Amino acid sequence: MARVLLTALVAGAVIAATPAVPADGTYKGTTTTDHQPVRIVVVDGRVQTAFATVRRYRCERFGDVGPVGVAAMPNAAITARRFSFDGGRTPSYLKMHGTFSARTSGPKRGTVTGSLRAYGTIATGQACTSPTRAFTLRRVAPKR
Numbered sequence: 001m002a003r004v005l006l007t008a009l010v011a012g013a014v015i016a017a018t019p020a021v022p023a024d025g026t027y028k029g030t031t032t033t034d035h036q037p038v039r040i041v042v043v044d045g046r047v048q049t050a051f052a053t054v055r056r057y058r059c060e061r062f063g064d065v066g067p068v069g070v071a072a073m074p075n076a077a078i079t080a081r082r083f084s085f086d087g088g089r090t091p092s093y094l095k096m097h098g099t100f101s102a103r104t105s106g107p108k109r110g111t112v113t114g115s116l117r118a119y120g121t122i123a124t125g126q127a128c129t130s131p132t133r134a135f136t137l138r139r140v141a142p143k144r
Contacts, residue, residue, distance in 0.1 A: 029137035054130035092120035110139035
């Protein structure tokens, strides 16, 4: 009984010690399928900027016109280590969902996993979209 109680107390302390808001900084990585660059910047517990390159960007008549880089300044709140936004600058938009790792040590520390999709139009007004892609990002150490 005492062992179970001690285990529960230790587990509770670990959960309580896990920060709900990830560290400020730049998180960089790639999409897991196409190995295209993805970057987000976290400031004050919010995703301030996001950038992704998608290799496939299929348009209605012109077909695939990728790779395309898409940027957004979502100012998306990070709640319970998760964020989600759908926005960007005309004519391209970025839809992104992500979860920050709860680990405070080890190889998964400071990582973000999630998915993204780009969509929008090209100069002719044709609608274009990318497939949904998974990504993994890691916090980059600040430059000194």
